[in-house]
Amino acid sequence: MGILIGIVCNAVALYVTTLVVPGIAFTGNLLTLFLGGLILGLFNLIVRPIAMFLALPLLIITLGLFYFVMNGLLLWLAAAFLPGYSVNGLVPGIVGALVMTLTNWVLGLFFKKKED
Numbered sequence: 679m680g681i682l683i684g685i686v687c688n689a690v691a692l693y694v695t696t697l698v699v700p701g702i703a704f705t706g707n708l709l710t711l712f713l714g715g716l717i718l719g720l721f722n723l724i725v726r727p728i729a730m731f732l733a734l735p736l737l738i739i740t741l742g743l744f745y746f747v748m749n750g751l752l753l754w755l756a757a758a759f760l761p762g763y764s765v766n767g768l769v770p771g772i773v774g775a776l777v778m779t780l781t782n783w784v785l786g787l788f789f790k791k792k793e794d
Contacts, residue, residue, distance in 0.1 A: 681719075683789050689715030691781035692763065698777050701770030706762030714760040721756045749775035 689711045696704040704711070729752060730737070736744040750772030757765040765771045 684719055685712060685715040687715070687782050687785040687789070688718045688778075690785060691715075691778040692718065692760075694781045695774045695777045696763075699770050699774045701766040702757075702774045703764050703766075704762055710762050714763055717759055718756055721752070721759065725755075726752060746772055746776065749779070753778065 692714050693704065693711055696702050704714075706714075729748060733744060733748050737748075747768075750768055753775045754765045754768060754771035757763050757771075765774060
């Protein structure tokens with residue numbers, strides 16, 4: 679059930695990002711959006727750890743600020759694999775990654791498991 683919630687949260691975050699960030703566009707239907715959420719989840723599972731490991735020296739030198747640039751680059755790269763989703767440049771990618779992170783965080787507050 680947690681994987682399905684993650685896919686839905688990614689799909690909602692992708693849609694919110696297209697509404698908030700100029701330079702990011704989505705053309706498609708709801709099924710395409712959920713497919714994009716699945717692809718983004720797989721992308722974050724496989725590519726993100728490798729990219730973060732390779733960027734570790736820059737992350738250390740910039741005291742973590744390069745993390746924002748890395749997230750923007752990864753969103754920009756992921757858009758090439760997401761059907762109907764386009765990111766027009768690095769700056770919309772960085773802002774879009776921030777919006778996606780905030781959206782997923784807020785949605786995570788609603789779907790977080792309560793500990794007894």
